[in-house]
Amino acid sequence: MNMRKIGALFLLLGMLGMVSGCGEEEAVHTTAGAEADQIEEDLESSEIAAAEEIGEEISEGEALHSEEDSEEAAEELTVEEPLKSQLTAELLEENALDTSVVENTRITKGCTFALPEGFEASEDVEGMYVTGRYPIDASSIYYVQMDQDMALQLMTQESFREHTQDTFKELYGEEVELMVDSFEQMKIQGYPAFKILCHYQVEDVKVTQLAYVINADKSYVVTYSQTSDYDRMEEYEASAETIQIEY
Numbered sequence: 001m002n003m004r005k006i007g008a009l010f011l012l013l014g015m016l017g018m019v020s021g022c023g024e025e026e027a028v029h030t031t032a033g034a035e036a037d038q039i040e041e042d043l044e045s046s047e048i049a050a051a052e053e054i055g056e057e058i059s060e061g062e063a064l065h066s067e068e069d070s071e072e073a074a075e076e077l078t079v080e081e082p083l084k085s086q087l088t089a090e091l092l093e094e095n096a097l098d099t100s101v102v103e104n105t106r107i108t109k110g111c112t113f114a115l116p117e118g119f120e121a122s123e124d125v126e127g128m129y130v131t132g133r134y135p136i137d138a139s140s141i142y143y144v145q146m147d148q149d150m151a152l153q154l155m156t157q158e159s160f161r162e163h164t165q166d167t168f169k170e171l172y173g174e175e176v177e178l179m180v181d182s183f184e185q186m187k188i189q190g191y192p193a194f195k196i197l198c199h200y201q202v203e204d205v206k207v208t209q210l211a212y213v214i215n216a217d218k219s220y221v222v223t224y225s226q227t228s229d230y231d232r233m234e235e236y237e238a239s240a241e242t243i244q245i246e247y
Contacts, residue, residue, distance in 0.1 A: 088150045098185065098192040101150050101215045106247070110145060111220040114242040116235035139226045141239070146219045153192055153215055157183035160196065168200075176200050189245045191216045210236050216245060 089102040115129055119141060122128040129141040161178050168176040181197040194213040199206060206228040214220040222243060224236035 088154070092153060095154075097153055100190075101148075101153050101192050104191070104217060106217065108216045108218060109246045111143065111214065111222070112242075112244050112246060113143075113222060113239055115141065116232065116239050137230055139230050139232050140224075141236075142221075142223045142225070144221050146221070148215070148218050150215070152213070152219060155194065155213075161198075164198075174202075176202060188212070188214050188243060191245065195240075208233070210240070212240055212243060214243075214245065220245070 089099055091097075092099045092102065118131050119129045119139075120132065122130050122134075122140075125142075127143045129143075131137045131139055134140065157180050160183065161180050164178050165176060168174060168178075178198055178200045181199060182195070184195040186193050186195055192215045194211070196211045196213070197209070198211075199208040201207075208226050208228075210224040210233065212222045222240070224232075224239070226232050226236075
């Protein structure tokens, strides 16, 4: 198995923020949650209602604006973040999920953690830490900070698994079955978080990953990865216990 490809697979799950784009504008679009689907439907309904309201104000004899004007009007109908936050909060409450992410207003500056012995910053990828024998020893730690997406809190074990498998297939043209060993909701310094342990097989290489996703005013993801040739899980767990949010 090409070890560079294994490294790319490691980064994939790390950058997914566990996943589904947790962080950037498209951050947590889970493919298997009714809750996430409901958010999209609510947003679409809001846009349609707004469009109809504007349409009622236009007289029958009024000429249509140019295509440029239409595009500007469409931009004005974009659902604002407060509405999205409100809808997310309602869905969290309806499903008895942690709503503290909606109420949090404290500004954070980053996330720190102690590296296991022998790990150092990668020269090629920002936020990635590898051993001195990389890629022969493909063990790695990947840290990423992204914009907050409160809908991340709606992520489920199944949506995480399905989205990750879809992403593997899309990027690599391969069917990779992801097995989720544990999916735990927890708190880290009072912030809602996920602890996810999973593994998958790529050709003849088994990859195991332990990820921590923290949903503060930003999304922080720390992903620990290893192959079956090296067992560093005790080191990874010890490192995870030192994860700290900075202010």
